[in-house]
Amino acid sequence: MKYIKTIFLALIGLSALYFVIDRALPYIYNFGFEQFSKYYWPNRWWLVGHLSGGMTAILIGPFQFIKSFRNRYLKTHRLMGKIYIIAIIIASLCAFYMSFTVALQVNIAWSLSLFFLALPWLISVLMAYRMVRLKRIPQHREWMIRSYVITFAFVLFRFLNESSIANSLMEKFEERGPTCIWLSWTIPLFFTEVILQWNKKR
Numbered sequence: 001m002k003y004i005k006t007i008f009l010a011l012i013g014l015s016a017l018y019f020v021i022d023r024a025l026p027y028i029y030n031f032g033f034e035q036f037s038k039y040y041w042p043n044r045w046w047l048v049g050h051l052s053g054g055m056t057a058i059l060i061g062p063f064q065f066i067k068s069f070r071n072r073y074l075k076t077h078r079l080m081g082k083i084y085i086i087a088i089i090i091a092s093l094c095a096f097y098m099s100f101t102v103a104l105q106v107n108i109a110w111s112l113s114l115f116f117l118a119l120p121w122l123i124s125v126l127m128a129y130r131m132v133r134l135k136r137i138p139q140h141r142e143w144m145i146r147s148y149v150i151t152f153a154f155v156l157f158r159f160l161n162e163s164s165i166a167n168s169l170m171e172k173f174e175e176r177g178p179t180c181i182w183l184s185w186t187i188p189l190f191f192t193e194v195i196l197q198w199n200k201k202r
Helices: 002-024 033-064 067-072 074-099 108-133 137-151 153-162 164-169 173-200
Strands: none
Touching: 002 033, 002 153, 033 074, 033 137, 033 153, 067 074, 074 108, 074 137, 108 137, 108 173, 137 153, 137 173, 153 164, 153 173, 164 173
């Protein structure tokens, strides 16, 4: 079981790293109208805030679940945890703003799907913070897991949205985008919750 968890975290980490290099960083090192396009350019700083916070959280996350790393470098674990929380707060607040500005250029369904992704993203990390402040460590870990599942939704969304199956079933992004957003976090979070609760019965 230990090796399965290690392999799983490694795959998650590599997927997150690829996503950051391929999708997020180009907006930073190719900062300009051509990269952002007229869709994002008027709200470019909100997007930069969202991307910066998001990619920080998505890269830090896997390290927080490695037990040996956590036990051996507790101070580093706590510092990274604080950075993770701050990063998500910044990213989610930027996402709230863009959901009702940039996203509305597509349609209301896309706008609401982004808003209701950002909402549990923010709440879950705040719950993780509250639990650790109350020294309820098991609950803190559970909320951190939920938080990262939602964080990783951005990677899953890209995969789903660009898959041939999704494009064949829904040719227009106006329909495909909101559907893929919901699928990218609700289904993984549901199964995560099943696993978390299942383990409590053991």
